[in-house]
Amino acid sequence: MSQTKLILSVNAGSSSIKLSVYSASHCATPVSLVKSSVSGLTSPPATFSYSNNANKGHKVEDQESGDVTDQSSALELFLRHLGQDESLKEHGTGEIELVVHRVVHGGLFREAAVLSEETIKEIEDLTDLAPLHNAAALALVKLATQQLPKAINIAYFDTTFHTRSIPPHVYTYPLDPEMVQRKKIRKYGFHGISYLFVLKEAAEFLQKPPEVTSLISLHLGSGASAVAIKNGKSIDTTMGLTPLEGLPGATRSGSIDPSLVFHYTSEGSSLARSSTKELHISIAEEILNKRAGWYSMVGTTDFGKVVKGMNGGDEKMKLAFDLFVDRIVGYVGNYFVKLGGDVDALTFSGGIGEKSEELRKAVVDKVACLGFKLDTPASAKIGGVVTRLGPKVLVIKTDEEYEMALECAQDKRFWE
Numbered sequence: 001m002s003q004t005k006l007i008l009s010v011n012a013g014s015s016s017i018k019l020s021v022y023s024a025s026h027c028a029t030p031v032s033l034v035k036s037s038v039s040g041l042t043s044p045p046a047t048f049s050y051s052n053n054a055n056k057g058h059k060v061e062d063q064e065s066g067d068v069t070d071q072s073s074a075l076e077l078f079l080r081h082l083g084q085d086e087s088l089k090e091h092g093t094g095e096i097e098l099v100v101h102r103v104v105h106g107g108l109f110r111e112a113a114v115l116s117e118e119t120i121k122e123i124e125d126l127t128d129l130a131p132l133h134n135a136a137a138l139a140l141v142k143l144a145t146q147q148l149p150k151a152i153n154i155a156y157f158d159t160t161f162h163t164r165s166i167p168p169h170v171y172t173y174p175l176d177p178e179m180v181q182r183k184k185i186r187k188y189g190f191h192g193i194s195y196l197f198v199l200k201e202a203a204e205f206l207q208k209p210p211e212v213t214s215l216i217s218l219h220l221g222s223g224a225s226a227v228a229i230k231n232g233k234s235i236d237t238t239m240g241l242t243p244l245e246g247l248p249g250a251t252r253s254g255s256i257d258p259s260l261v262f263h264y265t266s267e268g269s270s271l272a273r274s275s276t277k278e279l280h281i282s283i284a285e286e287i288l289n290k291r292a293g294w295y296s297m298v299g300t301t302d303f304g305k306v307v308k309g310m311n312g313g314d315e316k317m318k319l320a321f322d323l324f325v326d327r328i329v330g331y332v333g334n335y336f337v338k339l340g341g342d343v344d345a346l347t348f349s350g351g352i353g354e355k356s357e358e359l360r361k362a363v364v365d366k367v368a369c370l371g372f373k374l375d376t377p378a379s380a381k382i383g384g385v386v387t388r389l390g391p392k393v394l395v396i397k398t399d400e401e402y403e404m405a406l407e408c409a410q411d412k413r414f415w416e
């Protein structure tokens with residue numbers, strides 16, 4: 001029997017940070033001890049929750065945390081609460097030994113990477129290609145290294161699930177091959193940790209091995225994307241070189257006519273004021289990443305408020321909702337064709353996918369011509385990890401933190 005270790009999973013999204021602690025041993029299923037999150041980072045004040053599964057464990061429910069303004073201050077708050085959580089001392093050495101970080105852009109890394117000076121440098125070089133994510137993730141790595149000095153830090157990448165299998169004619173952009181090669185310009189794809197979790201859960205639910213399971217999966221959160229999974233492998237996804245391509249999001253435009261940039265502002269290529277030493281962001285990139293999406297259309301990053309406003313008769317909110325549905329169903333149609341109609345399920349995940357019955361109903365109604373339908377009321381309670389809403393429609397509560405801990409428990413590099 002191998003030793004038990006405490007793993008801390010750190011999932012820095014664009015509007016939230018999700019943190020979980022697991023007790024794990026090599027090749028065993030990690031046991032969840034603590035779940036915590038800070039949400040609403042783009043619509044302050046942020047909300048902090050902490051819950052230990054043990055009866056006597058530490059608990060904080062939806063506490064407004066005005067002084068938490070970014071992912072790093074969120075991790076500091078979490079670590080203060082973790083320090084007060086006596087029950088963790090009963091597991092393993094009582095100290096966090098492995099910290100697994102979700103790093104959104106992993107370029108061509110083919111597997112998880114132990115964070116060293118060299119791998120951190122490689123990730124730093126990708127920072128400008130995930131302007132809302134990579135710099136924040138690296139700041140968290142630095143903080144975790146300072147505050148948990150004995151732990152090994154490991155990066156799990158959103159990109160690997162896609163870069164392992166998307167074929168060249170899909171990942172190549174029609175541009176000068178010399179420049180493409182030199183600048184490593186290609187579709188990378190993101191949300192891959194979430195899609196791997198969704199694939200495994202959908203396959204188990206459908207009682208099929210993942211290797212023969214085909215899905216159209218939607219990850220709809222602050223950042224939104226879709227993927228076509230053929231026999232367990234990503235064959236296309238909507239995000240590209242950066243997480244900006246494809247579907248619109250809370251503050252992101254998604255795909256637009258590239259010429260629009262030059263019409264929008266004559267200073268598009270100048271550096272934005274928010275550029276830092278670590279992150280170079282042009283004015284155009286700032287507008288399309290941080291000042292677009294439903295935030296720009298209706299002034300909120302919370303899609304729940306978009307739905308509420310629409311239901312209350314607000315026409316602008318309805319436009320934002322309809323536009324999102326339109327772009328989603330366009331990709332569902334596209335991927336249905338790419339999968340030759342061989343689709344085991346259409347799955348919904350992410351904050352919006354898991355919580356908005358209106359959005360799910362609108363999407364499924366529009367793709368009814370492809371054979372998808374709801375036979376369970378759209379208002380059905382979403383319980384457990386997988387909820388079936390129709391013959392080929394599933395809601396899957398994604399868990400990137402668990403997926404990273406599971407992969408870590410299975411990787412012999414961390415247990416020798």
Ligand SMILES: Nc1ncnc2c1ncn2[C@@H]1O[C@H](COP(=O)(O)OP(=O)(O)O)[C@@H](O)[C@H]1O
Pocket residue numbers: 013014015016017220221222223250301302303304305307350351352355356
């Ligand atoms: N009840 C709800 N209805 C619709 N959308 C919701 C609801 N609750 C939360 N959301 C949306 O989910 C988003 C967060 O999704 P999540 O996947 O957790 O975020 P992130 O992209 O930061 O990882 C929020 O920004 C909000 O737009």
Ligand SMILES: CC(=O)OP(=O)(O)O
Pocket residue numbers: 012013014015104158190191221222223224243
């Ligand atoms: C890649 C991405 O957009 O991630 P998130 O939705 O967590 O911000």
Ligand SMILES: [Mg+2]
Pocket residue numbers: 013014221
């Ligand atoms: Mg997320």
